Amino acid sequence: MTNKVFKVDSVLEAFSLIASFILFLMMIHVSLDVFLRHFFAIPLPGTLAIFTYYYMTVVVFVPLALAELKDSHISIDVFTQMLAPSTQHALSKFTTLLTIPVYTVLAIRTWEEALNKFSTGASVLQANSSIITWPTYFVLPVSFALIVLVLSKKLVSRV
Structure with a gap:
């Protein structure tokens, strides 16, 4: 079977x-943070937290399903x-x-953790700023669920 069963390719792209x-x-x-810090001694507030919680989470986990597909x-x-x-x-x-069951458990467990972080309004303090982090916890279950879809597509196509 081809993409008629699971149309995840375009979603992954x-x-x-x-x-x-x-x-x-x-x-x-x-x-920009390095430039401003070095030349003007003005660091951008929250750069470390945003880098750690937002950028790295998306950059690391989102492409995993596409890597599995390919x-x-x-x-x-x-x-x-x-x-x-x-x-x-x-x-x-x-x-x-x-x-498939391993990634399914990971998706379910990280979804529960994301809901927990959402309900508590998880955030981190950096300098004098509070940066919310709960949205980033939803990246993991979505990424793991996408991997389950890819693996299911592979399983069906290998029949």
């Missing part, structure tokens, strides 16, 4: 474009390449079947 934009924004923000994750296939193609296929289906 959109999320990856968002992550790319966030990466560009991070570069501009940090460069089989770009690191893999070691020294032993599996010596197996028969049918065995490789069966092993691939088996590992996908094992991986």
